[in-house]
Amino acid sequence: MKTLKIPEATIIRLSVYSRYLTEIDRKGIVTISSGDIADGVGVSPAQVRKDLAYFGEFGTRGVGYNVKDLHRHILKILGLSSDWSVALVGLGNLGLALTTYKGFRERGFVITSIFDNDPKKIGTVLDGVEVMPIDKLVEVVGKNKAQIGIITAPSAVAQDIADSLVKSGVKAILNFAPMVLNVPPEVELRNVDLAVNLEVLTFNVASQRY
Amino acid sequence: MKTLKIPEATIIRLSVYSRYLTEIDRKGIVTISSGDIADGVGVSPAQVRKDLAYFGEFGTRGVGYNVKDLHRHILKILGLSSDWSVALVGLGNLGLALTTYKGFRERGFVITSIFDNDPKKIGTVLDGVEVMPIDKLVEVVGKNKAQIGIITAPSAVAQDIADSLVKSGVKAILNFAPMVLNVPPEVELRNVDLAVNLEVLTFNVASQRY
DNA sequence: TAGATTGTTAATCGATTAACAATC
């Protein structure tokens, strides 16, 4: 199977389309055109069709796409046809927010272990998951077979945690510490820097003045 | 002044460079080359120079960049030479996490008002800021002259809140609700969808199998 | 059949990379 490179922007849009299709499906709409999707999420119809064309032919010419079918296909493409086991490290406010974030569970991300080094937090139970000390990470994550690690710990310890997560066998890491992490190439790494988002806004607001 | 369009990717990288320069400056390093910065944040040296070249000449040929100088210039470009007043709407776990997130204050983002409709939260004080009901938003935000609004409320009310924020005069909105919002073109809007980030990871992990 | 909309190719646009003259 020849795999041509898929732009990351395409993946991000597929994720957005899929959330929009959930909404449309709930309304009981059966068929949708690329133009409808485009209007709904703010891209061009050609873009929608191009994004889908990377993965196959899901529509009917002259008609459009069956909402349920297309939705199922996109979820499959994104790897969301079954649940993912997630380990979260760092139970500060952000970690707590992500643990209780409904959007994750809805999309099939199940937090199966939580780690923190604060003695007051260790042993407490959140959603049926007991908070464990970080030195148990490699053992517990390995046993739980978590495939994804989320780092919501301070920058100073983020690299150590990343190393432990890698050792425990996770395939992907989502890092919220504003820090450049090093992981082996076979482990997928993605950084979410909350301040960066505000700074793109302030740049744009500041530039408007000229 | 002719303004040529700056890629958003450049702005995001400038934000990353600036965080790296904070680190370098703390170590007491005085001069840095584009190659050092590139290594530090994982891009190419040519990219670093190109990004900076959009805004001026900040280095010395044969020598490199003065760390403090460059840092100051980048902060100025990003609009961070003075503080920004921020209104946060929706004090769930995510809202609480952002309110207490040190990374914001460090970069000059000061949360000056907080809104929620939960009677148990209204009237409580967080970091000197009293939580107010959402129907006071337009009045309070207008009075506080907040320039940025952060939406951490549920999707169902996100558009209403966005409308109120616009009415109150904010110039930019950072939206964490997984929802497409409509705002007038003069208001900058940026969406952070936490699930999208996980889904880019799962797509990549799922594709590795082929 | 006529109208609509897909899937796909070609054209355009934009961003990144490579190369090198300028210059400290």
Next chain:
DNA sequence: TAGATTGTTAATCGATTAACAATC
């Protein structure tokens, strides 16, 4: 002067948009 590194131009690469034949 010799070595290093910037600033900038040209070449390359990749993503988006436009156009349209295929076809329901």
